[in-house]
Amino acid sequence: MIVPPPALLADLAGLLGPAGYSDDPAVLAPWLTDWRGRYHGTTAALLSPASTNQVAAVVRLANAYRVPLVAQGGNSSTVGGATPPADGSALLLSLRRMARPPVIDTGDAAATVDAGVILSDLHDAAAAHGLRFPLSLAARGSATIGGLVSTNAGGIQVLRFGTMRALVLGLEAVLPDGTIFHGLSSLRKDNRGYDLRQLLTGAEGTLGIVTAATLRLVPAIGSRSVAWVALPDPQSALRLLRRLDGALGDAVESFELIPATGLDLVLHHIPATRSPVAPTAPWHVLIEATAPHGAPEPADTLAAALQSALEDGLILDATIAASEAHAEALWKLRETLPEAERLDGFAVKHDIAVPVSAMPDFIVDTTSAIEATYNGARVLAFGHLGDGNVHFNVRAPAGRDSAAWSAAHGPAVSRDVHDRVMAVGGTISAEHGIGQAKLAEFARTADPVRLATLRAIKTALDPLNLFNPGKLVPLAPQRTGP
Amino acid sequence: MIVPPPALLADLAGLLGPAGYSDDPAVLAPWLTDWRGRYHGTTAALLSPASTNQVAAVVRLANAYRVPLVAQGGNSSTVGGATPPADGSALLLSLRRMARPPVIDTGDAAATVDAGVILSDLHDAAAAHGLRFPLSLAARGSATIGGLVSTNAGGIQVLRFGTMRALVLGLEAVLPDGTIFHGLSSLRKDNRGYDLRQLLTGAEGTLGIVTAATLRLVPAIGSRSVAWVALPDPQSALRLLRRLDGALGDAVESFELIPATGLDLVLHHIPATRSPVAPTAPWHVLIEATAPHGAPEPADTLAAALQSALEDGLILDATIAASEAHAEALWKLRETLPEAERLDGFAVKHDIAVPVSAMPDFIVDTTSAIEATYNGARVLAFGHLGDGNVHFNVRAPAGRDSAAWSAAHGPAVSRDVHDRVMAVGGTISAEHGIGQAKLAEFARTADPVRLATLRAIKTALDPLNLFNPGKLVPLAPQRTGP
Numbered sequence: 001m002i003v004p005p006p007a008l009l010a011d012l013a014g015l016l017g018p019a020g021y022s023d024d025p026a027v028l029a030p031w032l033t034d035w036r037g038r039y040h041g042t043t044a045a046l047l048s049p050a051s052t053n054q055v056a057a058v059v060r061l062a063n064a065y066r067v068p069l070v071a072q073g074g075n076s077s078t079v080g081g082a083t084p085p086a087d088g089s090a091l092l093l094s095l096r097r098m099a100r101p102p103v104i105d106t107g108d109a110a111a112t113v114d115a116g117v118i119l120s121d122l123h124d125a126a127a128a129h130g131l132r133f134p135l136s137l138a139a140r141g142s143a144t145i146g147g148l149v150s151t152n153a154g155g156i157q158v159l160r161f162g163t164m165r166a167l168v169l170g171l172e173a174v175l176p177d178g179t180i181f182h183g184l185s186s187l188r189k190d191n192r193g194y195d196l197r198q199l200l201t202g203a204e205g206t207l208g209i210v211t212a213a214t215l216r217l218v219p220a221i222g223s224r225s226v227a228w229v230a231l232p233d234p235q236s237a238l239r240l241l242r243r244l245d246g247a248l249g250d251a252v253e254s255f256e257l258i259p260a261t262g263l264d265l266v267l268h269h270i271p272a273t274r275s276p277v278a279p280t281a282p283w284h285v286l287i288e289a290t291a292p293h294g295a296p297e298p299a300d301t302l303a304a305a306l307q308s309a310l311e312d313g314l315i316l317d318a319t320i321a322a323s324e325a326h327a328e329a330l331w332k333l334r335e336t337l338p339e340a341e342r343l344d345g346f347a348v349k350h351d352i353a354v355p356v357s358a359m360p361d362f363i364v365d366t367t368s369a370i371e372a373t374y375n376g377a378r379v380l381a382f383g384h385l386g387d388g389n390v391h392f393n394v395r396a397p398a399g400r401d402s403a404a405w406s407a408a409h410g411p412a413v414s415r416d417v418h419d420r421v422m423a424v425g426g427t428i429s430a431e432h433g434i435g436q437a438k439l440a441e442f443a444r445t446a447d448p449v450r451l452a453t454l455r456a457i458k459t460a461l462d463p464l465n466l467f468n469p470g471k472l473v474p475l476a477p478q479r480t481g482p
Numbered sequence: 483m484i485v486p487p488p489a490l491l492a493d494l495a496g497l498l499g500p501a502g503y504s505d506d507p508a509v510l511a512p513w514l515t516d517w518r519g520r521y522h523g524t525t526a527a528l529l530s531p532a533s534t535n536q537v538a539a540v541v542r543l544a545n546a547y548r549v550p551l552v553a554q555g556g557n558s559s560t561v562g563g564a565t566p567p568a569d570g571s572a573l574l575l576s577l578r579r580m581a582r583p584p585v586i587d588t589g590d591a592a593a594t595v596d597a598g599v600i601l602s603d604l605h606d607a608a609a610a611h612g613l614r615f616p617l618s619l620a621a622r623g624s625a626t627i628g629g630l631v632s633t634n635a636g637g638i639q640v641l642r643f644g645t646m647r648a649l650v651l652g653l654e655a656v657l658p659d660g661t662i663f664h665g666l667s668s669l670r671k672d673n674r675g676y677d678l679r680q681l682l683t684g685a686e687g688t689l690g691i692v693t694a695a696t697l698r699l700v701p702a703i704g705s706r707s708v709a710w711v712a713l714p715d716p717q718s719a720l721r722l723l724r725r726l727d728g729a730l731g732d733a734v735e736s737f738e739l740i741p742a743t744g745l746d747l748v749l750h751h752i753p754a755t756r757s758p759v760a761p762t763a764p765w766h767v768l769i770e771a772t773a774p775h776g777a778p779e780p781a782d783t784l785a786a787a788l789q790s791a792l793e794d795g796l797i798l799d800a801t802i803a804a805s806e807a808h809a810e811a812l813w814k815l816r817e818t819l820p821e822a823e824r825l826d827g828f829a830v831k832h833d834i835a836v837p838v839s840a841m842p843d844f845i846v847d848t849t850s851a852i853e854a855t856y857n858g859a860r861v862l863a864f865g866h867l868g869d870g871n872v873h874f875n876v877r878a879p880a881g882r883d884s885a886a887w888s889a890a891h892g893p894a895v896s897r898d899v900h901d902r903v904m905a906v907g908g909t910i911s912a913e914h915g916i917g918q919a920k921l922a923e924f925a926r927t928a929d930p931v932r933l934a935t936l937r938a939i940k941t942a943l944d945p946l947n948l949f950n951p952g953k954l955v956p957l958a959p960q961r962t963g964p
Contacts, residue, residue, distance in 0.1 A: 107839030152673050163671060165680075166648065179931045188869045189645060189835045190909040191634050191684055192916060192924060193936045193954055198647075198680035202673055219727075245701075249774055250732055292731055353671045357589030387670045427672040434674060442674060449661045453943065454675045460942030461935065472675055 002089040004044050008065040012047060012091075015057055020048045020097065031092060034083045035076055036342075039436060041084035043070075043092045050097050052172060052180060052211040058093060059209070060178035068466045069093045071205035073115065073147025076139040078351070079435030081151065081204050081471055090469065095146045098211060104129045109217045110169055110186035115146025115210050122215075130293075131217040134161040134253075138335050146210045152202030154431030156288075156334075159386035160253045161218070163431065164201060170214035171197045176207070176462040184214050199457075204433055205468040207461050222293035225302050226327035229309075230281030230317040234360035234385070237285050240309055241386055244287070247305045251298050254288040255386040256334050262341070262382045266333050269340040276330055277317040285385070286334045288327075337382060338391075345402030347380065347393040348410040350417050354426035356388035363390060366420050370394055373416065374409055389430035392417060418445055434472045443474035484571040486526050490547040494529060494573075497539055502530045502579065513574060516565045517558050518824075521918060523566035523574075525552075530579045534654060534662060534693040540575060541691070542660035550948045551575045553687035555597065555629025558621040560833070561917030563633065563686050563953055572951065577628045580693060586611045591699045592651055592668035597628025597692050604697075612775075613699040616643040616735075620817050628692045634684030636913030638770075638816075641868035642735045643700070645913065646683060652696035653679045658689070658944040666696050681939075686915055687950040689943050704775035707784045708809035711791075712763030712799040716842035716867070719767050722791055723868055726769070729787045733780050736770040737868040738816050744823070744864045748815050751822040758812055759799040767867070768816045770809075819864060820873075827884030829862065829875040830892040834903045835912035838870035845872060848902050852876055855898065856891055871912035874899060900927055916954045925956035 013021040022028065023045045032041045047069075049055045062069050068090035072082040084090045099116035102125040109131060113122055119133075119140040126133045137143065137155035147153075149171065153164045161167065170185035183197055200208045231237050237257055244252050260282050267273050277284070289298035299320060306318040321327035341347055354362050367379040376397030383390040394413050396405035418428045422445050434442050443451065451474060458465075458473045465475065495503040504510065505527045514523045529551075531537045544551050550572035554564040566572045581598035584607040591613060595604055601615075601622040608615045619625065619637035629635075631653065636645045643649065652667035665679055682690045713719050719739055726734050742764050749755050759766070771780035781802060788800040803809035823829055836844050849861040858879030865872040876895050878887035900910045904927050916924050925933065933956060940947075940955045947957065 105837075105839070108837045152677075154671055154673075158671065162648075163673075165677065166644075175931065175935065179934070181931050181935065182929055183932070185907055186837045187835050187907070187909055187912075188838065189636055189640065189866075189871045189912040191636075191645075191911045191913055192909055192928065193932075194685055194689070194939055195634075195647065195680055195683070196932065196935055198677055199939075201677070203676055207676070219731075246774075246776060249701075249777065292728075294728060295731065353669050355587075355590045355668045356670065357587070384671075389671045425667055425669070427669055427674055429673045430669075430671040431673055446674065447664055449657065449663050450665070450675075450678065452661070453657065453663065453678055456942045457676055457681075457939060460938045 001042070002087050004067045004091060005065055008061060008067055009045055011061050012045065012058060015061070016047060016049060016054065020050060020054065022046045028092070031072060031075055031094065032084065034080045036078060039080035039083040041086055042088040043084045043090060044088060046092045046094060048094045048097045052174065055174045055209055055211055056178050056180050059174050059176065062091065062466060063176070063178055063464065066464060066466070067091060068469045070468050071095060071146070071150070071209045073144030074118065074139065074142040076143045076147070077151065077435055078432045079437035081433055081435030082147065083436070085470055093209065095144060095211070101125060104131065104217070105186060106131065108186040110214050111217055112184055112212065112214045113145045114212050115144060117145045119143045119145065119148060126217050127220060130220050132220050133215060134218050135164060135167060138338060145213055149201055149210045149213050150203060150205050151433045154384070154387070154389065156254045156256065156384070158384060159255055160250055165198060167216045168197050168201050168213055169216055171200055171210060172212040173200050173208035173210045176464070176467050181208060184212055186214050202433070204435065204472040206458060206472050207467065209467070219292045221290045222295060223297040224288055224290045224327065225297065225299040226321040226330050227287045227302055227306060228276040228319050228330050229285045229287065229306065229315050230277045231283045231285065231315050233283055234363045236314050237283060237385055238357070238360050239314055240285065243309060244305055247301055248289050248298060251289045251291060252287065253290050254286065256286040256383065257385040257390065258284045258286065258334060258337065258382045259380060260284070261378065262337050262380050263333065265340040265344055266336055269343040270336045273333060273336070276319050276333070281316045286330055341380060341393060345395065346406040347395045347402070348406050348413045350392040350414065350428070351430050351432040352392050352417070352421045352426055352428060353387065353389040353430035354421060354424050356386065358424050359385060359388050359390065362420070362424060366392070366417065369420070370413065370416065374413060377413070414441060436471055439471070439474055483524070484569050486549045486573060487547055490543060490549055491527055493543050494527065494540060497543070498529060498531060498536065502532060502536065504528045510574070513554060513557055513576065514566065516562045518560060521562035521565040523568055524570040525566045525572060525574045526570060528574045528576055530576045532579050534656065537656045537691055537693055538660050538662050541656050541658065544573065544948060545658070545660055545946065548946060548948070549573060550951050552950050553577060553628070553632070553691045555626030556600065556621065556624040558625045558629070559633065559917055560914045561919035563915055563917030564629065565918070567952055575691065577626060577693065583607060586613065586699070587668060588613065590668040593697045593699055594666055594694065595627045595697060596694050597626060599627045601625045601627065601630060608699050609702060612702050614702050615697060616700050617646060617649060620820065627695055631683055631692045631695050632685060632687050633915045636866070636869070636871065638736045638738065638866070640866060641737055642732055647680060649698045650679050650683050650695055651698055653682055653692060654694040655682050655690035655692045658946070658949050663690060666694055668696050684915070686917065686954040688940060688954050689949065691949070701774045703772045704777060705779040706770055706772040706809065707779065707781040708803040708812050709769045709784055709788060710758040710801050710812050711767045711769065711788065711797050712759045713765045713767065713797050715765055716845045718796050719765060719867055720839070720842045721796055722767065725791060726787055729783055730771050730780060733771045733773060734769065735772050736768065738768040738865065739867040739872065740766045740768065740816060740819065740864045741862060742766070743860065744819050744862050745815065747822040747826055748818055751825040752818045755815060755818070758801050758815070763798045768812055823862060823875060827877065828888040829877045829884070830888050830895045832874040832896065832899045832910070833912050833914040834874050834899070834908055834910060835869065835871040836903060836906050836908035838868065840906050841867060841870050841872065844902070844906060848874070848899065851902070852895065852898065856895060859895070896923060918953055921953070921956055
């Protein structure tokens with residue numbers, strides 16, 4: 001155990017006061033383990049500054065004492081990105097206290113938001129002004145804006161609006177030397193040198209601690225239409241998406257692929273769920289199309305496109321939600337899938353993307369290969385087909401102990417999946433980031449020029465390696481053995 | 483004069499052969515002066531590699547001899563960004579020979595394009611596949627993809643599709659150490675560390691030499707509707723834009739503001755132009771709305787919205803192009819405006835942006851202030867109102883020698899305009915970049931934390947300062963006096 005100097009802790013306690021400083025193990029406990037329960041950190045104190053100036057003061061103190069800081073928002077990272085190291089060497093810096101109500105600028109369709117604001121609160125604040133923030137994901141009730149920016153979060157609307165990177169207009173961040181980058185702005189165009197907003201977005205707190213952001217808003221949804229479609233295979237799903245692109249254009253916001261095995265897990269584990277179509281189809285997609293206020297509802301166009309796809313034999317069955325409650329019920333089947341999978345046991349998870357057009361064949365071919373190689377392993381591939389991003393999860397053969405099987409075979413399965421992803425020009429992290437979970441695989445599979453450039457940038461901006469060390473950037477060669 | 487070592491020149495001549503190496507003054511001449519004729523460089527040789535590997539070999543040689551390189555595409559920078567230094571210390575590296583036909587991937591709606599491909603050739607290549615590359619600007623017949631990426635070009639469709647930054651899916655670049663960053667990819671999501679594509683986009687060749695890009699394509703236009711509207715003031719223009727947002731949504735691709743004085747310049751200097759409306763209105767906007775194939779034409783909706791704006795007294799007059807030829811004639815009035823202004827004499831130019839909602843008042847107030855302070859100076863503010871970006875150009879009082887007046891008063895006028903821009907949270911470079919023209923003003927007006935971070939990144943990736951030195955990044959404090 002490495003414990004930060006008592007003098008530093010005393011300085012921090014004095015700076016932040018009782019509301020901003022705690023070394024109570026009961027207070028710290030929920031924040032020391034990632035939400036999947038795979039990583040366990042320790043720390044001497046939880047720091048909860050109330051303002052950007054306090055964050056800067058904390059950073060300057062940490063800098064003076066050479067003590068690392070791990071920034072944390074809602075602690076919903078799936079790659080251990082916000083869990084402090086196990087050796088106790090770092091302090092945990094929560095941004096959750098910095099959560100003033102978002103400032104909504106209707107004239108410029110922008111929101112200025114503190115890092116600690118929870119995503120669903122931003123949704124509500126925008127809606128109160130007839131606007132919306134078009135990024136959403138299952139953790140919206142706990143994920144914070146600072147974390148969503150720092151991980152370049154994706155979610156279920158990327159098809160239309162892009163990831164967080166496309167929605168960040170401005171940023172405020174504290175840099176590793178304790179200076180404050182004042183980049184809050186709703187400017188749509190700004191060509192003054194390297195784009196520091198983009199550099200800090202997705203940097204996982206390794207280059208700066210995001211304290212606030214100016215985010216793009218879009219008009220509120222006037223109407224939406226949600227459909228559930230049964231199909232024979234992923235190839236048909238992509239063909240359907242291309243048809244809808246033609247008929248509905250930008251109106252298609254979500255296009256989520258779900259295999260029958262995934263739907264079965266949900267129906268089995270999640271109360272009050274039922275299959276929206278005859279449950280024998282091997283593949284399903286959930287579609288959401290929207291229209292702004294004043295524009296025609298998308299339901300008729302969507303229904304006509306699905307009807308024609310049915311007549312052409314492209315799809316097997318379809319239902320369009322007849323009410324908002326029905327739409328919510330359909331979405332519940334998709335959104336509870338990760339939870340249902342977790343309730344069913346361990347899975348070896350992969351958050352991968354390949355070029356959109358290559359994804360259907362990739363799913364089919366890689367599923368066959370993995371299930372054959374690992375003798376009965378069960379693949380569950382689901383997600384954002386329209387972005388070329390699926391969550392390719394591999395579960396133990398039926399009847400086997402999932403934890404033991406995952407521990408024994410997980411590393412080899414992951415290397416196999418990742419090699420297949422890289423072979424078709426894909427990425428081993430589509431939306432969850434690298435954190436600590438994927439650091440070794442990132443180091444193993446990445447272009448050395450890319451790694452060298454990441455290291456050069458990290459070293460230039462954080463020469464003492466004090467910001468979230470051990471995450472994202474493989475500073476030294478990693479061991480890749482099992 | 484600083485001349486690179488003869489041994490280096492001999493090595494480069496041998497590497498590149500006669501087609502790739504020239505020291506003939508007649509060959510070099512067109513590329514040593516920027517297109518506005520304000521900056522004049524000298525160089526010992528023009529290097530024109532034919533492949534990425536040749537670019538890398540050139541960089542390694544330049545690195546070994548510590549000789550700077552200035553990358554150049556179509557030489558259409560408006561800020562002297564691609565003009566080599568006057569002292570002859572650098573070599574000019576043209577990417578123009580690297581111009582194989584673009585590879586269009588219809589399945590992923592992406593184009594892979596060599597740096598030297600001219601923008602209009604990419605437009606044609608995409609169109610041949612029923613797609614389009616949604617970025618265009620007046621220099622499309624000479625600007626190259628490498629330059630457009632390196633300057634994060636904007637243009638007339640940013641309102642809908644964003645700047646080049648939003649269209650770059652992947653990049654290939656040679657880094658200052660001569661290694662090649664292999665980042666060509668059509669992936670829609672990739673969360674593996676710092677976004678090097680975004681860092682290189684808009685870096686003006688100071689961090690890497692972009693050799694190819696994978697660019698996003700969108701469906702071809704099925705129909706378009708172009709309108710010319712006369713209005714009383716910029717505030718009315720913004721109100722009109724908001725109405726059209728509601729009625730037409732994403733269909734509005736261009737919304738260009740033009741003052742009567744600008745239209746007058748065009749009518750006076752450009753042959754075969756005529757005013758589309760009664761020419762007494764003080765302000766005008768050019769609007770383009772589009773629809774994809776299969777979708778209803780936007781003309782009726784646009785006409786209805788303009789009719790209602792006319793009845794409400796928001797606008798003074800409007801005409802909708804009745805034919806493609808008519809639409810081209812309206813666009814010609816906008817696109818020849820910079821040329822007409824140049825034919826009229828020198829202007830002190832500012833490519834500025836402020837928050838969109840602040841732009842109408844900014845134009846009115848700053849025009850009054852500048853015309854009053856500089857006793858009869860004439861402001862011409864035009865451009866992309868929907869992006870909050872106008873070209874705020876100041877011309878000499880009537881009857882004065884424009885060159886002499888600009889030389890005498892230009893620096894003070896620019897500082898005044900820029901101070902007003904900064905006071906409302908704007909930028910002194912919306913789309914043209916910094917280059918050498920704005921380096922001193924950037925240094926004077928920028929947040930010191932931002933400047934320090936830019937310097938740290940530049941120094942980390944290009945420690946010898948060999949890539950386009952003296953552009954974009956104020957490495958040392960600048961003199962700001964006249």
